[in-house]
Amino acid sequence: MRNAGLFDQAAAVAERVIREQGISTLPVDPMAIARSVGIEVKEKPASSSGVSGVLIRLGDEFCIAYATHIRSLGFRRFSVAHELGHYFLEGHFEAIFADGPVHESRAGFFSNVKYELEADHFAARLLMPNSLFYAALRSVGDGLAAVESLATTCCASLPATAIRYTECVSEPVAIVISTGNSVDYCAMSRALRDLDDINWIRKGQSLPRNCATRQLSGNPERIRRAERVEGASAFQDWFGGNLRSEVSEDAIGLGEYGKILTVLYSIELPEDSDEDSDEQVIEAWTPRHRR
């Protein structure tokens, strides 16, 4: 889950970079941003399957090298944006260079290292800044189709786009990234998080037994082929609690990544009980005149 507030600085710095660069249209090009501040950008050879990205410093010269063994352009751009996060975020130079080479670096929200997660949040916000992303969000519908449309517009990876989608959408929505039958990551929209009687989906938790995502999870070949499934499941199967509602579920295999992205949406929430009582109060105090 997103740690509210913890990564606000990373988001604010990314938004500042967008402003300073005068960027007003999507997609944002992280390679161009890097070059504009004098950072060399190079592709690693496709035969080199090591880290997704690397920031190299020699004196005052910098280079970002990114992996090409994963074909997704969105993944490559996210890797470059992640390394830019290390360049632009305060305090990172001490953590990633001066403290010694002890940090893991796999861009994509799955690291537990604070600085790597900060760089992930910076990257997501850089590629999908508020002013441009909200405008794009208005015309995309819902579910996986919405995430895919936004990912195309932003030229960003599906997982990163899905996470930004949950941050910006006003409806109750969750996205889950899983490997096998185990949850790697979950992000929920504010409307969903604000519900009282639910269990938040946690890392390491098993997928519900009867959900559509399970149809894909047992078949790595279907995941590799980026196949998709759609279904509906009970809200309680995912979130526990007492709410008896149905959830629309779209899932897609993330190709060579080997993971599944699931979007849970169209969740019918109970009508606001406060609103009801307001109406009742108004009704009770409305004077009735005899004719």
Added chain:
Amino acid sequence: MPESRPPEYIFPERLKKARELRGLGQPDVAKRSGIQASAISHFETGNRKPSFDNLRRLAQALDVTTDFLMGRTDDIGGTATADRLYRNIQQLKTGDREFIEDWIKSKTDHARQRKPDK
């Protein structure tokens, strides 16, 4: 000798030293670097840590190197070329390591060509 203390202690001192050496006030450095004067004040007191972008802008504004500001060399215009810094060295596969070594070599060769032996 380059400083052996962590950069969080060295940087504030080096920044102030370089600024005073150039005879500049914090507002002057702010104007030259495009960084807010309040941020420069915080950097000098150690209340805020700089980013690499801040370091480069400050180094340029003060005509020093980032290596000097980070305490990796005592030479105000010097570069710690032997100090090869890159992330993930433990995780790097041979191909990545070779790629990085090549980049560093091309940069040091280029620098050597620009600065002929005296």
